[in-house]
Amino acid sequence: MNGIRVGNLFGIPFYINPSWFLVFGLVTFLYGSDLSRFFNLSGPYPWILGMVTALLMFSSVLLHELGHSFVAIRQGIEVKSITLFIFGGLASLGEESKTPGDAFWVAIAGPLVSFMLFGMFTAIGIFANPPQPYGTIVGLLAYINLILGAFNLIPGLPLDGGNILKSIVWKITGKSYRGVAFASRFGQIFGWAGILLGANALFGFTESLFGVRLFGSTWTLLIGFFLLQNAGRTAQSAEIQEQMSGLTAEDAMYPNSPLASADLSLREFANNHVIGNEANWKKYLVTDADGKLIGQLEVDAMKTVPTSDWWDVSVRSLMEPIQSLPSVSANEPLIDVIARIEKEKSPALIVQQDDGRVIGLVERVSIMEMMQRRAAAEEESSQQEQLPEENASEFSSTPK
Ligand SMILES: [Zn+2]
Structure with a gap:
């Protein structure tokens, strides 16, 4: 959710979504008119009180979100922002908690703050017994915090109660x-x-x-x-x-990854890999006799060698040597592979066996294609999304 950046709260960027002003105006108006009616107040006084009440109400929402945020930060999770919007507040966390127990505490921290505020305003109302209309405002704030805590405990996502339910099912199923x-x-x-x-x-x-x-x-x-x-x-x-x-990096590789052995002649390379290859790769990863990555070959570079010489020139002599490219282990869970692609912004990852042998290439396109093949196998291919072309890397087989 986007909004206007208002500042920082304990180092967390704090935003207000434009929709919030609507509800802030409405709340100020409702409280202001109630106060002027019940206590026979006149002039700007009830409206100022209404606005102060609205501000305290949204401060309560903010403290609720800070409750979630502080527990998340203690778990080493980055809180990207806190936003106030028409339906309340939202703390945007950088990642999920590591364990169901941790997830439970992040979820319940918000309602706990609200219940503590309910207790605090109730105590002020009873022990300080403020004169009217302040007593009414304090009572109202106690009530608001009680509702805020209770409503958020409704056990359905995206509410806090839903996150608590999630953590319980996670604990039971392990997923x-x-x-x-x-x-x-x-x-x-x-x-x-x-x-x-x-x-x-x-x-x-x-x-x-x-x-x-x-x-x-x-x-x-x-x-x-x-x-x-x-x-x-x-x-x-x-x-x-x-x-x-249950799927791994190996499952999501291109079935026909652009791999070639360094010891092939260009003629053999062209015959075995390029000619008649529907994938139409523009670039190949080059491996040595042990299957380790040693370079890459642009198919276009072959144009610099006369066709008559192709038997005599090796892939090795035409390739560009490279030390390494971002890689993943063949048995790495696919979820983690996707996280790596997102995080490192590297469109393509080399898939390696434990002994360092390169067995293929994985990227968004190959993952999507694999999911599509699986869906087609289940005869549900109609709903699958097509990946936009800009996500494809330079290895992509999509013709430009
Ligand atoms: Zn909450």
């Missing part, structure tokens, strides 16, 4: 994506529940049945849509992770 899949299904159920409650409040389907409307509002409807959309997205990414579980 974090199982937890995500499970908790996001619950998130979708709660999303639909919110939409139905909200629609019911607006259009009154149940009025004739029960005589009263169930609680709900336009707001419930909007939150329902928000939950449904986010839960659907996380469910999808968990599904992809599930499909990739």
